[in-house]
Amino acid sequence: xxxxLFAGILHLDRVGVDDGFFDLGGHSLLATRLVSRIRxxxxxxxxxRDLFEAPTVAELADRLGGAGRAWPVLExxxxxxxxxxxxxxxxxxxxxxxxxxxPTYNIPLAVRLRGPLDRAALAAALTDVVDRxxxxxxxxxxxxxxxxxxVLDAEPFEPETVDVEAGDLARMLADAAGRGFDLMADxxxxxxxFRLGPDDHVLLVVVHHIAGDGWSLAPLAxxxxxxxxxxxxxxxxxxxxxxxxxxxxxxWQRELLGDEDDPGSVVGVQVAYWREALKGLPDQLDLPTDxxxxxxxxxxxxSVGFAxxxxxxxALVALARENxxxxxxxVQAGLVGxxxxxxxxxxxxxxxxxxxxxxxxxxxxxxCFVNTLVLRGDTSGDPSFRELLGRVRExxxxxxxxxxxxxxRLVEVLNPPRSLGRHPLFQVMLAFDNTPVAGLELPGIDVxxxxxxxxxxxxxxxxxxxxxxxxxDGEPGGLEGSIDYATDLFDxxxxxxxxxxxxxxxxxxxxxxxxxxxxVDVLGxxxxxxxxxxxxxxxxxxxxxxxxxLFEAQVRRSPDAVAVMSDGTELTYRxxxxxxxxxxxxxxxxxxxxxxxxxxxxxxxxxxxxVLLGIxxxxxxxxxxxxxxxxxxxxxMVDDARPxxxxxxLPSEEQLAGRSASxxxxxxxxxxxxxxxxxxxxxxxxxxxxxxxxxx
Numbered sequence: 001x002x003x004x005l006f007a008g009i010l011h012l013d014r015v016g017v018d019d020g021f022f023d024l025g026g027h028s029l030l031a032t033r034l035v036s037r038i039r040x041x042x043x044x045x046x047x048x049r050d051l052f053e054a055p056t057v058a059e060l061a062d063r064l065g066g067a068g069r070a071w072p073v074l075e076x077x078x079x080x081x082x083x084x085x086x087x088x089x090x091x092x093x094x095x096x097x098x099x100x101x102x103p104t105y106n107i108p109l110a111v112r113l114r115g116p117l118d119r120a121a122l123a124a125a126l127t128d129v130v131d132r133x134x135x136x137x138x139x140x141x142x143x144x145x146x147x148x149x150x151v152l153d154a155e156p157f158e159p160e161t162v163d164v165e166a167g168d169l170a171r172m173l174a175d176a177a178g179r180g181f182d183l184m185a186d187x188x189x190x191x192x193x194f195r196l197g198p199d200d201h202v203l204l205v206v207v208h209h210i211a212g213d214g215w216s217l218a219p220l221a222x223x224x225x226x227x228x229x230x231x232x233x234x235x236x237x238x239x240x241x242x243x244x245x246x247x248x249x250x251x252w253q254r255e256l257l258g259d260e261d262d263p264g265s266v267v268g269v270q271v272a273y274w275r276e277a278l279k280g281l282p283d284q285l286d287l288p289t290d291x292x293x294x295x296x297x298x299x300x301x302x303s304v305g306f307a308x309x310x311x312x313x314x315a316l317v318a319l320a321r322e323n324x325x326x327x328x329x330x331v332q333a334g335l336v337g338x339x340x341x342x343x344x345x346x347x348x349x350x351x352x353x354x355x356x357x358x359x360x361x362x363x364x365x366x367x368c369f370v371n372t373l374v375l376r377g378d379t380s381g382d383p384s385f386r387e388l389l390g391r392v393r394e395x396x397x398x399x400x401x402x403x404x405x406x407x408x409r410l411v412e413v414l415n416p417p418r419s420l421g422r423h424p425l426f427q428v429m430l431a432f433d434n435t436p437v438a439g440l441e442l443p444g445i446d447v448x449x450x451x452x453x454x455x456x457x458x459x460x461x462x463x464x465x466x467x468x469x470x471x472x473d474g475e476p477g478g479l480e481g482s483i484d485y486a487t488d489l490f491d492x493x494x495x496x497x498x499x500x501x502x503x504x505x506x507x508x509x510x511x512x513x514x515x516x517x518x519x520v521d522v523l524g525x526x527x528x529x530x531x532x533x534x535x536x537x538x539x540x541x542x543x544x545x546x547x548x549x550l551f552e553a554q555v556r557r558s559p560d561a562v563a564v565m566s567d568g569t570e571l572t573y574r575x576x577x578x579x580x581x582x583x584x585x586x587x588x589x590x591x592x593x594x595x596x597x598x599x600x601x602x603x604x605x606x607x608x609x610x611v612l613l614g615i616x617x618x619x620x621x622x623x624x625x626x627x628x629x630x631x632x633x634x635x636x637m638v639d640d641a642r643p644x645x646x647x648x649x650l651p652s653e654e655q656l657a658g659r660s661a662s663x664x665x666x667x668x669x670x671x672x673x674x675x676x677x678x679x680x681x682x683x684x685x686x687x688x689x690x691x692x693x694x695x696x
Contacts, residue, residue, distance in 0.1 A: 002057045002064075005041060009034045020055040027326050027432065028400065029355055033363070038064075040360045048400035052324070052393075074244055074359040077251040082148040085140065086250040087406030088356075088368050092210040093140050093147045093183055101180025104299045105209035108177035108452050109217055113201045115445035118232050119193070122203070123158040125227035126191055128237050130157050132223060133366040135211045135246040136189040149247055152187065159191035159203065166196055170453065173204055177452050181208045188212075202450065211246075213370040214433070215355050220366050221440050228442060246367040256358075257404065260413075270402040271413055277398065278374060278425070281349055283417050285427050287460055288342050288498075289489040296420040300487045301457025306499045308465070308506065309478030315510035323386065323513075325393045328352075328432050331479075333392045334506045335430055335463060336377030337385065337517040341505070342498070348377035351426040351459070354403050372407040373399045374425050382518040385509040421488075422460070429459045433466035457486040461498075500524060546673050548617045552577065552663060566606045576610065578661035583614030583651065585659040585668065590645050593670030594619040594677040599643040601625040607650045617664045619671065620644075621678035621695070633691065640693055641681050 006015040010024050021031065031051050038046050044064055054060045085093060092105055130136045131154035140147045164172050176192050188211035194202040205220075212220070223239070230237040244252075258265025263272065284293075308316065308331075320327045336348045356369035378391050411424050418424060440447045462484040468477025485495045501522045508520040523531065543550065559574040571579070592598055598615045600622050602608040615622045623641050625634055638646070666672040683691040 001041065002038075002061055005034065005037050006057055009037060015057060017058040017061075018056050021051060022055055022326060023321065026055075028328055028396070029432070032355055032400070032403075033357070033360075036358055036360050048403075049397045052397055072252065072255055074249065074252045074361045076244055077248045079247060079251070082143060083151075083247045084250055084254070085147055085149060086246075086253055086368065087408045088371070089140070089149075089210050089250070090147070091408035091411075092208075092368070096181070096183045096210075101182050101186075102299070103178035103180060103454060103456050104458060106177060106180070106454070106456075107207045107209055107212055107214070107217070108173075108454065109205045109207075109221070110173055110177070110450040110452050111203050111440055112448040112450055113203060113442065113445050114448075115199055115442075117199070117201050117445060118228075119161070121228055121231040122193075123156070124231040125224055125237075126159065127154070127157040128227040128231070129220065129223045130154060130187075130189060132237075132239070132242065133220075133245075135365075135367045136207070137187055138211065138246070139185060139187065140183045140210070142184065147184075149250065151245075151247065157189075157191070159193045161193045161195055164194045164196060164202075169194060169196065169202065173202065173450070173452050174454065176204055177206055177454055178456075179206075183208065183210055204452075207366075210368055212366050213356075213368050214353075215357065215370065216366040216368075219364045225440060225442065232443070242365060243361045244365070246365065249362060249365070249367065249369070252359075253406075266404055267409075270405040271410075273398070273402045274374075274405060274410055275414065277376065277395075278349075278414060280347075281374075281376065281414075281416070281425065282345065282347055284419075284422055285339070285344050285348065285460070287339075287344060287427070287489070288494070289460075290491045290494050291489055293421045294488050297422065297486065298488055299456055299458065301455055301484050302487055302490075302492055302495070303453075303455075304483045304485070304492065304495045304499050306481045306483070306503060307478060308481060308503065309468075312503070312507055312510065313478040316506065319389075319510055319513060323389050323393075325389055327479075328430075329389065329392050329396055331432075331465065331506070332375065332377070332396070332430055333385065333388045334509060335428075335502065336379060336392065337388060337509070337520070338498075338502050338505045338522065339377075339428065340379040340517065341520070341522050342501070346378065346380040348379065349426040349428075350375050350377060351423075351429040353429075353431050354400070356403075358404065371403060372429075373403055374407075374410075375399055375430075379517060382516045384514045384516055385520075386513040388517060389513070423458070427460040429462045431462065431464045433464055457484050457488075459484075460486050460489055461495075463502075497527070544675065546616075546675050546677075547679060548613075548664065548673070551613065564606055564609050566604070569606055571606055571609075576613065577663075579610045580613035580617055581661050581664055582656050582659045583610060584617035584664045586651050586656055587614060587618040587620065587645060588664075588669060591670070592618045592620040592645055594673055596620045596670075597623050597641050597643040597678075597681055599623045599625050599638060599641070599646040601627055601646070601648050610650065611647055616679060619669045619673040619677065621680050623681045633686070636691065637683050637693070640683075 003015045003017065006019070006021060007013065009030055010026060012024065015024065021034065031048055035046050035048060035051060038044065042064065046064060050063050051060060054063045134151045137152045137154060139150050139152060141150055172194065181188055188208035190206045192204045194204065196202065207216070226239055227237045257267035260267050260271060262268050316330050317327060320330045332350065335350065339348050340346055351372050352375055354371050354373055356371040357363055362369055375395055379388060383391070414425070416424050463481065464484065465479045465481045467479055483495050483499055504524065505520055505522050555573045555577045560572050562570050563573040563576045564571050587598065592615065598620045600611055602611060612622055623637065623643055625637065678695045681693050681695050683693050685691065
């Protein structure tokens with residue numbers, strides 16, 4: 001029986017008793033499906049860790065001999081008057097009420113249909129699918145302060161047809177995909193048909209995340225194809241009824257998890273694990289952003305692509321097998337190591353989605369089942385990459401064994417500091433897209449899946465990877481990757497650098513997994529040249545001259561530019577220069593010149609700037625006196641510096657009368673001014689004795 005179950009999950013003709021699940025291409029998501037299948041067929045409880053530690057059929061069969069009974073059977077439940085939302089739905093509903101309808105949690109699917117399209121059959125097929133899946137015709141009104149599921153009656157569902165030019169298609173698809181849902185009133189499914197020509201259409205289906213997830217697209221597409229084929233032939237779909245609906249799952253989920261106050265319940269045990277595992281988790285990962293985090297995230301995003309292919313991909317796969325880990329764990333360890341190298345610290349939490357379809361009855365259902373795990377990376381002590389892999393493996397296995405607590409409930413229980421500007425518990429997500437392919441085949445029609453540039457970012461950074469199919473030569477296809485980033489925080493160039501460094505880091509560790517992560521070279525040749533050469537090329541010509549000469553050169557360059565402003569008043573460079581020149585001539589008449597000190601006790605103001613510049617133009621040095629200082633300190637500074645003049649305000653217009661505003665030269669000064677003459681005198685604090693005057 002186990003051989004048959006292994007083969008079915010892995011889509012193989014046969015599996016031997018000594019064949020290993022992961023050696024045959026299994027990964028974490030498929031492992032979850034296998035565990036669910038074993039529970040259903042054999043009626044015994046088995047964990048993800050069991051499969052990792054006993055990956056062959058023979059080893060797992062031995063371990064199952066002592067396994068306990070499986071979970072409660074998922075079957076139709078008696079429904080109360082108000083069916084509660086699942087935990088995942090509650091958070092999505094709350095965000096919808098808080099932020100209003102928006103594109104953040106829309107799941108779009110766009111397909112181009114070239115050929116004679118039976119639009120009536122398509123509309124009937126969509127109606128059949130909405131009738132089949134209650135989740136697609138459920139709204140979420142509020143009663144007694146909380147939401148509940150209200151399943152609406154089935155009704156004809158016909159997509160709106162819109163004529164569109166080819167040049168406008170991408171924009172119109174993005175706009176339509178981005179329109180939000182009011183979950184209290186709107187059905188969570190919308191469809192539009194864009195007509196480019198008589199036999200050229202694009203069907204856009206948008207599902208809100210509260211009614212679906214990535215794994216839902218495959219059964220949704222499969223049901224649309226089956227219903228379309230039947231309706232095109234004048235028949236109703238002949239599919240078997242679904243064994244359960246989403247409302248049944250929401251009720252079963254509560255029964256399965258049990259009471260948190262019961263330490264022996266599933267939720268009690270798993271919440272206790274997460275409390276300990278995430279104790280002391282940093283509130284926020286300090287990523288190398290280009291801008292400060294806003295108080296409220298806009299969720300606007302961009303995307304950068306990359307690939308792990310060829311020799312690098314094969315080396316990553318070999319490293320995974322050598323260390324009894326999955327390819328996901330290798331990539332995760334690489335990301336954790338890179339983030340540490342980028343200055344994010346040694347405690348690096350990363351989010352990762354799991355399918356959440358804990359019972360095989362959910363495999364054909366459209367609904368929101370996906371859960372999110374917080375995988376805490378520990379890079380303390382600068383471990384080797386191989387050691388880090390071991391840490392990641394233990395963390396992931398423990399997390400997968402406790403994956404049934406909904407992330408939304410975990411946030412409520414742990415109650416981390418909240419912010420509308422960041423995701424709770426983690427800000428970086430790593431997702432392996434191993435969801436079943438949404439196959440669409442319509443007789444007589446060429447069907448092509450289209451990408452939609454939604455430009456939405458739910459996280460600071462989302463690393464998404466999917467495996468390419470094996471090529472015709474039997475060689476592995478590699479991993480296609482992308483980094484979705486929040487434009488609130490990052491410029492595209494920065495994320496491109498992160499992408500390059502990620503690939504470079506993985507290349508470095510596969511060549512020598514026993515080197516410490518701190519010794520892996522993450523800089524490219526261009527970056528290294530910039531850091532070592534360009535940024536250190538600080539030598540440049542410095543114009544010689546006195547401060548008055550340099551200032552007057554600026555006056556000539558931009559006489560009408562604003563030089564200084566204070567309390568709503570401005571002075572241009574020309575005005576400041578003329579005022580300082582008149583003051584300088586006054587000071588010269590008072591005996592101020594090179595090597596002479598002028599004491600200044602003015603508040604911060606335009607006048608203070610005029611005074612300081614005027615002293616320098618006269619050739620003197622200024623001594624700032626803060627009147628908040630103790631009288632004894634001020635008296636000492638004046639006695640020690642012996643200023644020839646003390647200014648507590650600008651001289652009056654009467655005192656300045658008749659003095660020219662033209663430039664002051666050595667011919668006007670008491671003695672010629674040299675760059676080495678003092679410009680100011682400032683005193684130390686005197687904490688180790690008497691204050692000492694410093695002349696600069």
